[in-house]
Amino acid sequence: MPSARRTAPATIKDVAARAGVSRATASYAFTQPSRVSAPLRARVLAAADELGYVGNDAARRLRMGHSLAFGLLISNTANPVYAEVAAGAEREAAANGRFIIVVNSDDDAERERAYVNFFESQQVSGIIAAPVGDVPAELLELRDRGTPFVLVGLAQGDHDFPAISGDNELGGYLAMRHLLDQGRSRILFVGGPHPHVDARLAGARRALAESGADASLEVQRTPAQNARIGEEVAEALLGRSAADRPDGVFAGNDLLALGLLHGLLAAGVDVPGDLSLIGYDDIEFADFAIVPLTSIRHPSAALGAAAVRLLLGLETEADLSGAFAPELVVRDTSLPTGR
Template sequence: MSIRDVAERAGVALGTVSNVLNRPDKVAEATRKRVQDAIDELGFVRNDAARQLRAGLSRTLGLVVLDVGNPFFTAVSRGVEDRAAQDGLSVLLGNSDETESREAAHLDLFEQQRVRGLLISPVGDVYERLRRLGRRGTPTVLVDRLVEDHPYSSVSVDDVAGGRLAVEHLVQTGRRRIAFVGGPAGLRQVADRRTGAEQAVAGSGASLEIIETDGLVVGDGHAVGAALAARAAGERPDAVFAANDLVAIGLMQSLAMLDHRLVPGDIALIGYDDIDFAAATVIPLSSIRQPAELIGRTAVELLLRELEAIGSGQEVEHEQVVFQPELVIRASTAGQV
């Protein structure tokens, strides 16, 4: 059913139906009721997407995350959606799966859909693409990424400080042969957490072994855990800092299958993100906590400020919000050396 069908059923002009849909205060109550009755009888549903395109003003935001299967990004997305809904905005979610090709495909789609604004945790060098979107009036805010040399607002956590917190805790518990497990190394979050770990061992008398993984899922931790379990006891690290909780959970599963006493007695284990599952593992997992939902909500706040500035013809001021991580100590790092 179209707006023309509604006008014919109600016996009014097309413009009257349009006013009922968009400016009901301009229509007399009796006429408004007649049009609404026709809408109900015909089952008319307005084509809001077409209306937004004609008006040049979308009510949709685009969000691209690294891994929607990671509970951390699920929580970030929840924060984005909750805050966007307060302003009557909807969210299109894209999962890059940490691959540049999928990231590019989502950006293509969001550009075609003329999203109002973009939130992204980037994989590759997308900044030229983001500049193009900006020239068309679509601002971008980077999520879970600190931007230093590009003109974009961002919301992030100090991952260098988080990596340092994790390894300082391991050193304070007497661990000296520490391994950092995570990858790919080109991912900014992984690189920053590794940098913090390196800073923590400097001058501490501890060593840091780097074990790079292809990704940041449970299976990657499983594989590394099996390899560590196959080593002779004296060749294993006495502590592991995993780049996120999913990798840490995979490590714990492999090591526990060999001997449940390995963690934390022989190998202390700490993750990153403090997802809900961290406290519920067989051996509750120590972790570095990030305020995931707050990150999402704050990113939308920054985007709304930029949209308001653009709409009023003011100069856009870019902001960088950096949250501090928090050490959460549980049983996985509580064993004796």
């Protein structure tokens, strides 16, 4: 007589019973494998295979809004910093049996909102967001409906969601302190309209105030931070007399700094002889510029990995306090002539 066939799909309870483990342990084997020993996880997976659980469970998770995927919303993948954030997030997700769906809003707030709605339709189990500006209302509403998110960046004002960032104020302080140590006294800060850039500027101002140096700080805000705008800033500087130009420039990120560097060198300005230049983020291209760029190293991959751990509940914001300290990386664009 043929054996009776199972008419109902296998559940996690069935898998736990077959493997001889608790229901929680069976669940961890799929969702948080780092919490289960390798032999125990292998036993759970073998039981799931025997029962045909994996495919059914994936469908169940999608119906329940608990897929194994996290969404990663990036404002512009042209910025190598976000590629590093994504790489860190993907490595950490893979280590925990999860997946990352990466989307790029290309600095378009409307597209960003559409992607938040897309994530909801895919029923991701959490979102990592590096948005164009403020946290979009759609993301807050999605959180209120049960999908958590982590902001990679500085949150403005009071907030009730996790937000992680490097110490941008300290990074700005280190950059300005370095320019002052090189004897620069007419310093220009150039940066875009972002909270983390505001923090970098605040750090630069603190360093100048504490130094007591006879130096000035000029501030120029830009609509975005990319190499093309950096070239435009360089062109504007070249329209000034040599005596009226800054002798030190702190750019809000490396792309902006590299555009500045290209425009200045093309016009015959001696960097760092006439002008010291420092960027922020220490992207890979900084070290390969025709004049290697001094920069503040930003732990982008570590931020992406930490965001995944926060979503998984493996860490809290308190656990990450002080974990993302910036570091000054000195290269040729800021050293005095002849050094």
